[in-house]
Amino acid sequence: MKHFLNHPFKAIKAYLPKSMFGRSLLILMAPLVLVETISAYVFFDNHWENVTKALANNIAGEVATITELYNAIPEDSHFFKGVAGTHLKLRTAFIPHKKLNKSVPEEWKDTALDSALKSQIFNPYTFKIKQKDIIITTEVENGLLQFTTPRKRLQSKSFFLFIIWVSATSALFLCISAVFLHNQVKPLRRLAIAAERFGKGRTSPHFKPEGSTEIRKVSQAFLNMKERLQRQLTQKTEMLAGVSHDLRTPLTRMRLQLAMMPLSSETEGLQKDVEEMGKMLEGYLTFARGEGLEETSDTDINGLILEAIKGRMHPEVNVHYTPQELPVLGVKAQALKRCLMNLINNAARYGHEVWVSTSPAPEALTMVIEDDGPGIPEDKFAEVFQPFFRLDGSRNMATGGVGLGLSIARDIAHSHGGDIILSSSKDHGGLKASLVLPY
Structure with a gap:
């Protein structure tokens, strides 16, 4: 842990992409993700909370309206059920001779719906939120009114649509950027392949400078360097060929002169020296010639x-x-x-x-x-x-x-x-x- 704190950047560097394409894509993606996160937070903080409050107030208002009407005309419960189900998207049930024996659960207290019900309903009430439905119960004069409404009424689709839209546009942007980045990196890859082939003594006849101005300059510098090296190698080989010819000529004359002289211990020793000089010369030239132009x-x-x-x-x-x-x-x-x-x-x-x-x-x-x-x-x-x-x-x-x-x-x-x-x-x-x- 201490090593990580002392060298945090080294630890992070180990997980970063190694290729130029990957790093360039990361440079584009990092600020994009940051902007998306900030936008989603601002949207959620300012918009989502207000929308949720408005939706909760709508539900609370409908429940308060039906409850007040029932308090005014308690004998006509079928009328209220019809109005609630047809116009207000509320399924209403009347439970006679019952009293509320529990309050709002702790997990739902002070939520947007609880605050809305508290501000609009003056009768005792409670509610619970299930997976698909919201069940609100209010206490009236001779029983309980139970309201059931879909939970999705408390959720706004705009937030999810916003996230989907931002994610889709960002993904499209990254895809387009990846295509352009790939085209920019391709000339560098070709240059690397050409340099590697040249280092192994192989040719790349189809390589030519392309891409951006900077990459073209690097490619042209590589071609110029390659041409200079090949020119120097050609000049060295041609010079050595001339040196070989110039040195072999006197050695050949010496061999002929020794062959025409009477055989003796002195001439035999000279012949061995001449042969040794010829082999040494061939060895020197072979070393200096290297791979030649093969x-x-x-x-x-x-x-x-x-x-x-x-x-x-x-x-x-x-x-x-x-x-x-x-x-x-x-x-x-x-x-x-x-x-x-x-x-x-x-x-x-x-x-x-x-x-x-x-x-x-x-x-x-x-x-x-x-x-x-x-x-x-x-x-x-x-x-x-x-x-x-x-x-x-x-x-x-x-x-x-x-x-x-x-x-x-x-x-x-x-x-x-x-x-x-x-x-x-x-x-x-x-x-x-x-x-x-x-x-």
């Missing part, structure tokens, strides 16, 4: 995993994988294949066996690669994703490349809106790499 396409993930396993660098290492039914995903197939191959190659490089499994969930597909190697210390999980980082601290190609495999793999995962999560394999003792891709 378009997304619907891809069979099982087939992609099998291709990555088949193309691994260490065919002598057994890779266990049992395909299961998986959804078709819109991905950049070649980039994702390269990501899987990097993870499988990394596992095969340090382990004797590799296990690949998939775990489809409602919101994402998880592909898990495990090995039985030495694993990675938990405090190094974040560092191994850094470009050129290696646990052995070397740059020897024979011991595992230049340290770009996991960096490239995670960049590709990020370009699909996913991620790679490292942990220790409980089943096999090595490293467990989980590639998570949202649908």
Whole structure:
């Protein structure tokens, strides 16, 4: 309770709608309900009480009239019954030789009807209000006069009609507002979908700015940002293609010159250095190139995993994988294949066996690669994703490349809106790499 009093707005916030549409509708509905409540209260306080008094006075006046006439001419009771039933909507009964032995019940004292009867009837009286009827009894000279009238005569229909009218018009107003609000929010939803697709490396060719001026500005800013990013990516790819060509040309000349030289221990060492430089250059360019300009396409993930396993660098290492039914995903197939191959190659490089499994969930597909190697210390999980980082601290190609495999793999995962999560394999003792891709 103390926590609620200290943070009342936080407690209320938990029950508020989360969407812009819901909050906008609440902003319209809250003052409308407040105005309705105030109007109903004012109407009830000023109008309902006056109407009830007037209706009670009418009933009391009719009862007083019949009672006074009976007191004046007591012998003609049938005449009064006829007048009361025909003209005054009162059913009248005469009970001879009786006296009133009880007063008005406490629950009905000082009500509008009691006050009206008290002011107009001078004979002793009592009354009770049943579910459908009001029964009023007055004492006359030689008995009792009992009057029965419908209870609805004491109730005004105007109050209920007022409530129905206000509620109906408010509901109609909210429905019309909801339609207009939905149309205003729709462009924002489309923008959110386009931004999410762009974050996952997918295109939204039919997206265009629409809606209000502010939403159009936001949409146009998103399109401008998207165009700048794509232009920068294109420029980077084209530049790297030129750099690749410029660097490969001298390496090719060096290979040719070494091939024409007599074979010796020196030339053999130089050839290994040139080959290592070529592989390092290819690794650098692959990392810098990233996903390139590849378009997304619907891809069979099982087939992609099998291709990555088949193309691994260490065919002598057994890779266990049992395909299961998986959804078709819109991905950049070649980039994702390269990501899987990097993870499988990394596992095969340090382990004797590799296990690949998939775990489809409602919101994402998880592909898990495990090995039985030495694993990675938990405090190094974040560092191994850094470009050129290696646990052995070397740059020897024979011991595992230049340290770009996991960096490239995670960049590709990020370009699909996913991620790679490292942990220790409980089943096999090595490293467990989980590639998570949202649908």
